[in-house]
Amino acid sequence: MTVQHTAEIIDGNAIAAKIRGGLKARVDKLVAAAGWRPTLAVIRVGEDPASIVYVGRKVRACEEAGIDSRQYVFPADVSQEEVIATVRELSAAPDVHGILVQLPLPKHIALAPVLGAISVEKDVDGFHLYNVGGLVIGDTVFPPCTPHGVMLLLDAAGVEISGKNAVVVGASNIVGKPMALMLMQREATVSICHIKTRDLAQYTILADILILAAGSPKLVVGPMVKRGAVVVDVGINRMPDGKLVGDCDFETVKERASLLTPVPGGVGPMTVTMLLANTVKSAERHFQREKGQAERIGEPEPV
Numbered sequence: 001m002t003v004q005h006t007a008e009i010i011d012g013n014a015i016a017a018k019i020r021g022g023l024k025a026r027v028d029k030l031v032a033a034a035g036w037r038p039t040l041a042v043i044r045v046g047e048d049p050a051s052i053v054y055v056g057r058k059v060r061a062c063e064e065a066g067i068d069s070r071q072y073v074f075p076a077d078v079s080q081e082e083v084i085a086t087v088r089e090l091s092a093a094p095d096v097h098g099i100l101v102q103l104p105l106p107k108h109i110a111l112a113p114v115l116g117a118i119s120v121e122k123d124v125d126g127f128h129l130y131n132v133g134g135l136v137i138g139d140t141v142f143p144p145c146t147p148h149g150v151m152l153l154l155d156a157a158g159v160e161i162s163g164k165n166a167v168v169v170g171a172s173n174i175v176g177k178p179m180a181l182m183l184m185q186r187e188a189t190v191s192i193c194h195i196k197t198r199d200l201a202q203y204t205i206l207a208d209i210l211i212l213a214a215g216s217p218k219l220v221v222g223p224m225v226k227r228g229a230v231v232v233d234v235g236i237n238r239m240p241d242g243k244l245v246g247d248c249d250f251e252t253v254k255e256r257a258s259l260l261t262p263v264p265g266g267v268g269p270m271t272v273t274m275l276l277a278n279t280v281k282s283a284e285r286h287f288q289r290e291k292g293q294a295e296r297i298g299e300p301e302p303v
């Protein structure tokens with residue numbers, strides 16, 4: 001007889017709240033020492049309703065953690081040059097520690113020059129090529145928020161990664177690719193599936209850790225999942241009835257997985273938390289540089 005258990009559901013909101021508590025304490029300590037607050041600049045272009053909601057959520061999370069935020073909102077037909085000029089100004093501003101350009105941008109704006117204009121020291125999304133390169137060699141200051149949030153969820157749930165078969169479904173620059181690199185860095189054997197993958201099930205069935213980041217509702221159903229697998233669902237799909245669902249068929253996957261993240265309430269809150277974490281880290285690094293400089297200025301002249 002085999003005994004089957006339904007998956008334990010990982011509570012992303014609870015794990016995120018705990019991490020945010022720790023971040024708030026670091027902010028308080030920094031404010032006491034430095035006399036200024038960590039500050040995040042958010043650039044939003046156009047009136048995409050989802051972007052407005054996401055940015056609003058990030059701004060509120062900043063507030064709750066004691067981080068100042070500033071919003072720069074442009075009309076959808078703003079020129080690429082104007083956006084880049086703003087990013088350059090913010091990159092040079094001494095009182096801004098994090099810069100986030102909300103994606104997606106309108107089609108007439110090329111992403112690479114905009115992201116390239118973000119100071120690597122303020123790149124709290126981890127999208128600048130310098131930070132992408134750091135990730136490739138396993139040594140980055142600002143890991144991209146969503147995949148980093150997934151790693152912390154796995155760690156908080158006590159999931160062992162080294163030596164496991166990890167399968168990432170989705171190969172985007174902001175989730176799938178960096179996710180695969182982070183899992184590989186932790187010594188998982190990683191497979192990446194994408195839109196052209198034939199017979200997805202023959203990969204997913206081997207996964208001890210299955211990460212879904214395809215943006216396709218019910219892409220993965222129970223029979224495609226190895227019994228006892230850990231399934232992290234990064235998908236966010238808005239259904240016609242307004243309901244939010246992930247990339248897996250929750251009810252059938254729940255019968256096969258040992259651990260499963262819900263949508264909403266799984267990875268989403270961790271993404272926002274990692275943005276806060278990177279912003280606090282950036283501000284702390286700024287303070288250390290400032291202090292280092294003050295000490296150098298204060299040094300007596302050699303006789």
Ligand SMILES: Nc1nc(=O)c2c([nH]1)NC[C@@H]1CN(c3ccc(C(=O)N[C@@H](CCC(=O)O)C(=O)O)cc3)C=[N+]21
Binds near residue numbers: 265
């Ligand atoms: N430069 C940039 N950086 C990003 O990190 C970025 C971006 N652009 N563009 C859009 C995506 C999407 N994203 C999410 C943030 C929070 C939730 C989130 O908080 N979700 C909650 C609530 C979901 C809801 O009810 O709407 C949850 O899943 O429980 C989801 C998704 C960040 N993104």
